[in-house]
Amino acid sequence: MDFKEELEEIREAGLYRRLRRMESASSRVVVVEGREMLMCASNNYLGLADDPICKETAMEAIRRFGTGSGGSRLTTGNTALHEHLERELAAFKGTEAALLFNTGYMANLAALTTLVGVGDLILSDRLNHASLIDGTRLSRADVQIYEHCDLADLEKKLAAARAGEHRRILIVTDGVFSMDGDIAPLPGICELAERYGADVMVDDAHATGVLGEKGAGTADHFGIQDRVAVQMGTLSKALGAEGGYIAGSKEMIDYLINRARPFVFSTAQSPAVIGAVLAALQIVQNEPDRRKHLLQRAARLRKELLLAGFNVLPSDTPILGVVIGAADEAVEFARELEAQGIYAPAIRPPTVPEGTSRIRLTLTASHTDADVERIVDALSKARTAQNPHS
Numbered sequence: 001m002d003f004k005e006e007l008e009e010i011r012e013a014g015l016y017r018r019l020r021r022m023e024s025a026s027s028r029v030v031v032v033e034g035r036e037m038l039m040c041a042s043n044n045y046l047g048l049a050d051d052p053i054c055k056e057t058a059m060e061a062i063r064r065f066g067t068g069s070g071g072s073r074l075t076t077g078n079t080a081l082h083e084h085l086e087r088e089l090a091a092f093k094g095t096e097a098a099l100l101f102n103t104g105y106m107a108n109l110a111a112l113t114t115l116v117g118v119g120d121l122i123l124s125d126r127l128n129h130a131s132l133i134d135g136t137r138l139s140r141a142d143v144q145i146y147e148h149c150d151l152a153d154l155e156k157k158l159a160a161a162r163a164g165e166h167r168r169i170l171i172v173t174d175g176v177f178s179m180d181g182d183i184a185p186l187p188g189i190c191e192l193a194e195r196y197g198a199d200v201m202v203d204d205a206h207a208t209g210v211l212g213e214k215g216a217g218t219a220d221h222f223g224i225q226d227r228v229a230v231q232m233g234t235l236s237k238a239l240g241a242e243g244g245y246i247a248g249s250k251e252m253i254d255y256l257i258n259r260a261r262p263f264v265f266s267t268a269q270s271p272a273v274i275g276a277v278l279a280a281l282q283i284v285q286n287e288p289d290r291r292k293h294l295l296q297r298a299a300r301l302r303k304e305l306l307l308a309g310f311n312v313l314p315s316d317t318p319i320l321g322v323v324i325g326a327a328d329e330a331v332e333f334a335r336e337l338e339a340q341g342i343y344a345p346a347i348r349p350p351t352v353p354e355g356t357s358r359i360r361l362t363l364t365a366s367h368t369d370a371d372v373e374r375i376v377d378a379l380s381k382a383r384t385a386q387n388p389h390s
């Protein structure tokens with residue numbers, strides 16, 4: 001097989017991607033290919049990926065349960081740890097039950113291919129994450145895309161759908177949009193769902209541990225945990241490890257256990273991961289100051305970048321999209337940042353729409369006020385280097 005031409009096309013479009021080698025843990029300061037840099041792109045929002053307590057509980061889990069589970073949850077892999085974490089996640093999310101998956105990506109595929117199918121309708125936000133898009137494609141349900149966070153467009157599509165007689169209608173949205181950092185208008189979405197007999201699924205990959213009174217995500221942020229039928233989340237971002245989950249009714253979880261192929265046909269997560277997340281979940285709930293400081297610092301960074309004249313997308317979260325425009329310009333901008341010791345790779349199509357390539361900055365609870373200054377300064381210098389006459 002020969003892929004020279006295909007690769008050349010990718011290169012010519014400015015969309016070639018290469019792997020970067022991390023030589024340290026994912027912390028505030030990282031070693032990338034031999035060079036120390038300030039990490040400004042990680043989803044490790046609360047700094048828990050390298051937390052000593054989480055690491056210790058992971059090691060304890062290995063000592064007791066070993067490194068692998070030897071089979072799927074339905075055969076040999078269902079340890080007491082997995083069940084413990086699922087009870088904790090359900091309590092955290094305010095639902096009857098929760099179910100773990102190996103990744104957030106798999107959790108989304110599982111939910112969408114199991115809970116809806118032929119004869120059903122999915123209404124999906126235009127900027128939803130790729131795993132939701134792939135899940136809707138595989139579900140074999142009818143799919144309609146509504147404009148980003150546009151309640152009027154969503155209502156128009158719901159009103160048209162009711163006449164069309166679908167068995168189930170599921171509205172699917174990111175809670176926090178991964179590349180823009182804005183928050184879905186969840187109360188309005190739930191109101192429309194209730195009016196038109198639909199259900200709501202929220203992907204809280206970026207909100208879990210970050211938003212809400214108890215850090216439980218977007219529904220918690222709006223105080224409407226009981227109005228969202230399917231709450232999906234990841235263990236891979238604020239919770240500092242890897243994996244995903246679906247939280248909801250006991251009946252729904254029981255159905256997923258029986259029918260969701262990514263659950264049935266994949267080996268259960270390693271005990272180490274479950275041990276780490278059990279500790280992380282405690283920290284999220286017992287140390288609200290971590291997310292408070294994180295959100296304050298992110299708001300400050302956004303304000304200072306706007307003052308410096310950058311095109312920063314609206315956001316109330318630690319995700320800040322600084323739009324550069326063309327893919328090759330964004331790559332060059334990221335290179336300039338790297339020269340100054342700032343690690344924040346360019347995000348290009350198909351991850352974001354054409355012409356909106358950007359630097360996606362994320363802060364973590366470990367970043368300091370001095371880091372915020374350094375980031376603004378580095379971005380300003382990178383801009384000058386790119387447009388010396390501006």
Ligand code: PMP
Pocket residue numbers: 103104105106108129131174178203205206234235236242243244
């Ligand atoms: N949903 C969203 C919104 C995401 O940003 C991501 C990860 N980038 C996922 C789902 C997939 O989660 P995971 O990385 O745990 O597979």
